[in-house]
Amino acid sequence: MTLRKQFPLVVNPILRLFSSLQICARCKSAMGTKMLEAHTPKIYYGIPRLIDSTRLNHHDAGDSTIVKRDGPPWRVMFFGSDNFSIASLKALHKCRTEGKLIEKLHVVCPETKYIKRKGKTRIISPIWQYCHDNDLTHFPWPITPEVKGYDIGVLSSFGHLVPGHLIESFPYGIANVHPSLLPRWRGASPITSAILGGDKTTGVSIMGLRPKRFDVGPILLQESIEIPHRCTTESLQETLASQGADMIVRFLKDLPTFHANGKAQSEEGVTLCGKIVPKMAIVSWSKMCDEIDRLYRAIGQDFPLETSWNGNQVRLNQMNDPKVTADLEINMEGALLGELYYHKPTQQLCVKCKDGWVSFGEVTFRKKMTAKDFYNGFLSGKNIGRQCFV
Structure with a gap:
């Protein structure tokens, strides 16, 4: 009588374990399917095969x-x-x-x-x-x-x-x-x-x-x-x-x-x-409006501008031309760097910078939303007070 018949509760699980192991192509170690998936980089598997040209001298x-x-x-x-x-x-x-x-x-x-x-x-x-x-x-x-x-x-x-x-x-x-x-x-x-x-x-x-x-x-x-x-x-x-x-x-x-x-x-x-890295997208509101605009145009398509509000990450999209924003009537005296102002006629979220204001039409806070929705959901109300990005 084989060990498998004598001790089925012990031997069968061990056999199933070994039969499910796979060999990692990178390190040649044996591991289970879930571990192998976590261990192996995700790769796009639809790569087309081209002419077989692994050697040049043919x-x-x-x-x-x-x-x-x-x-x-x-x-x-x-x-x-x-x-x-x-x-x-x-x-x-x-x-x-x-x-x-x-x-x-x-x-x-x-x-x-x-x-x-x-x-x-x-x-x-x-x-x-x-x-x-x-x-x-x-x-x-x-x-x-x-x-x-x-x-x-x-x-x-x-x-x-x-x-x-x-x-x-x-x-x-x-x-x-x-x-x-x-x-x-x-x-x-x-x-x-x-x-x-x-x-x-x-x-x-x-x-x-x-x-x-x-x-x-x-x-x-x-x-x-x-x-x-x-x-x-x-x-x-x-x-x-x-x-x-x-x-x-x-x-x-x-x-x-x-x-x-x-x-x-x-x-x-x-x-x-050098290479463009994600941390470059973090905005310093002590910079000039034109500097922030150049940052947005340079890296915004790959790395949306980021700031912090009440300890939470906020991403900023659809930035307006600073020259257009400069012509808006923003009635806020003594505004602090990073202070927010919602301009209702244009539905733009304005932020105070070193030499003026910049404005955005869309933000991502928990989810992507318009500047109007962000204002209505988080900035309007009697007891909100003055709010700032930092």
Whole structure:
């Protein structure tokens, strides 16, 4: 008689336990289903499968010899990851389809990326999705060390340092499409930083990529534009992405000349910018109205402005132009910084700043609501008194 028949109450639960265990792909430990779900990052499982291109040195990658051509059509490898990159990739893809400027176009990009503010949830990289939709050969990052059969690399908002041996594998190096007037705003958030800094002009720089450091290479082509009044990071990004796409095509049309005439960046006027983080959205009401407006336009679409009211978090949306708010009749003398005033004719919630008032049409307190609903629910009444955001 087996142990299972002799001691069913003891043996059967143990067998069920072991049969339900699964092996974690990350740490190779055995664990139950619920523990495995908590242990594993949430991943978007609808990722499309692309052309199987895990190695570069096969027939799909082209010629294995390194020959520096003196004119088009060029063999291009594109590096990108996000929505800013899409415009340049579309322009290059169009050129490849026409066949006069580009002979071969292959793409390197990460498969997925993290969604901001949502922990470890992943979404498909926009570049990956574009490759899938348009049957473009794709190589996942990082790629194998040896790359042959290309004339130039084109990089746009890639987010990864490219090693020197990879840059040197392209006869004309790698050209980086950067959305600022370098050396101003080197780093991860040039468009956002231009708005935060109150810049009147910005632009796009095509520069030669250098290993180990971001945005320090020679300027190959650079053009400026005026920043539109009260534009957001999203709208300015769209404008600069389109400008960068046009510039990279013009750059490739006369590649040898631009490559030979690159100019080193000036050591004067260098400014650096880092990644945008959620804590930047916390408003200080001691700032000027224009500063708060720039903060809202720069990061509000990803990180809504935050403040505190009676110890509770409040998020602020639908900010008005400070010049329009300045024309409102606000009858409150001796207002404190952060003090609230509801303007009934326009149904706007006004907040006192260092040099005046800013106003919002929508707030999130427990749930999203209009400024009118927030006033009626929490600020109106005989014994409410004067209220302030802090």
